[in-house]
Amino acid sequence: MSLRFRQLQAFHAIVETGTVTGAAEQLGISQPGISNLLSQLERQTRLKLFERSKGRLVPTPEAGVLFQEVDTVVRGLDHVAQAVSDLQNKQAGQLQVASPHALSFGFMPKLIARFAADRPDMSISFQSQYSTKIQEWVLAGLFEIGVCEMPLTYDAFDSHVVQVETLLALPEGSPLARYDVLTPDLLAPEPFIVMGPDHMTHRRTREAFQHAGVPWHTKVHTHLFKNVLSFVQEGMGVALLDPFSLNFDHQGGFVTRPFRPAVLLDLAVITSRARPLSSLGSQFLDVLLDELRLYAATRRG
Structure with missing residues (x-):
């Protein structure tokens, strides 16, 4: 079966807007053109994708399944188009920074805003992503500066490594808050919210609990520190979290305590060795490193 991207794009737009008119406006093509693309898709797939209800098109269950796959494709191409646009429009007055999600919900926006305060003509390109993707972006020249978690996949960066100490987050009101410092022995019966096993x-x-000879009870596995903290706030367990996620969360519902032995998070600020930094990028790099060093851990047992 040979499906055309334009058919999938029209289908995606109809699901998102609920009407042929809305899809036509979103894609900038005629309503008959949208209807024709949908008819072609239904004919090729031999699936009924929509029912009409009060002037709107309601996706069938089959359409719901198809949309989950199509959404990834359509949004992925949108990201490619944006990447091409960013590469085409790079300019000396543009700050180009990428960071992992943990730094993107408060730390990095505040730092960039402070840097931009006396640079009114500066434009900003900022994205948050997983660390491997950030390395690819910096390698490709899409971003001048990246912050990522170690290890580095490519031997093509100038890097500055900063280790930050995680803190144990407890649900508000937890009896464990009476301790000034928490250890594996004290936490043996507690359910943990954790990042994936490769993190x-x-x-x-895991090594800290094994070394202490204490069982480690993991309850929820997830992929973002922001999600980890949300589960703690819901009372699902305790978690070791980076200070950025903790310091810039304003919803409350948790308290923090040091954990011993300290569990460190290794971050690297990277730039491409193959490209000289712009003057603007060099200035921001200095500001970023100064700010990150405020979070740098002093190794403790």
């Missing part, structure tokens, strides 16, 4: 905080926490 450095997962491995290092």
